[in-house]
Amino acid sequence: MRPIDIARKLKLSTSALRNYEAQGLVPPVERSAGGYRLYTAEHVAYFTCIQAMSPGFGMEVTAEVVRNVQARQLDAALWRVNEVQALLQRDKQLAESNMRMFCELDGKQTQAESGEAWLTIKEASRKTGLPSSTIRHWEKTGLITTTRDPQNGYRLFNRSHIRKIMLLQALRAQVYSPTVVELKNAIAHMREDDVLEARKIATDSLQYLHRVNCWQMRGIHALYDLCRLVKLVE
Structure with a gap:
């Protein structure tokens, strides 16, 4: 097939096809006597798989998986996919937990009303189950703004900070997308x-994770079609 025909079919640019080829994400491509690329049905299956998997799994994981398929390492490819799905399941459970927590709160509840003491970063890490380094990174990138102890300069976290951390935690494993950026900005502000x-x-985070689940399902379907074509599965 001609590159332009594949590009039109998949709604990609021909430069995207060449880029995938240059990265080794598809098998080597033969050339015609005139120097034109000669793509086969196998190449189309690889391109289709890459396009289908990348929204739900991200390009880094997608690239790893298709390279494993080329190396005929089916188990490695499938377990990598399973690992990402497990992270999505974890994030879904966190989002559902956040939903329950916020639904149980009445309107606006401030730090003063709760009477909860300020937490150090070590205590915040223990409470949320996140490494202190992750919390520091979110502070550095402006997603959370902590208070400093006037006596020793240590970071202090109140109930609001913990809520933001828990909301961010439910998106922690998600690949870059405009929606993820929008949600994180909403949390920051x-x-x-x-x-x-x-x-x-x-609520919006949970709905987004539902969409990611559908995207991953489409990606897995394309991966199965590819594996069947190259006779890795029956």
Whole structure:
């Protein structure tokens, strides 16, 4: 098949096809006497798989999987896919937990109303189950803004900070997308005592994870078709 025909079929640019080829994501391509690329049905299956998998799995994982398929390492490819799906399941459970937590809160509940003490970063890490390095990274990138102890300069976290961390945690494993960026920005700019906004973000995050689940299903379907074509599965 001609590159332009494949590009039109998959709604990709021919430069994208060449880029995938240059990265070794498809098998070597033979050339005609005139120097034109001669793509086969196998190449089309690889391109289709890459296009289908990348929205739900990201290009890094997709590239790893298709390279494993080329090396005929089926188990490695399938377990890598399974690993990403397990992370999505974990994020879904976190998002559902956030939903329940915010639904149980009445309107706006401030730090003063709760009477909860300030937490150090070590305590915040223990409470959320996240490494301190991850929390520091989110602070460095502006997703959370902590308070500093006036006496020793240590980071201090209140209930609002913990809520933001938990909302971010439910998106931690998700690949870059405009929606993920939008959700993280909403978390970063969420008012400290606005439980209703936190509830909305938790709802939107869960809905996004549902969509990712569908994208991953489409990617797995294309991966199966590819593996069947190259006779890795029956």
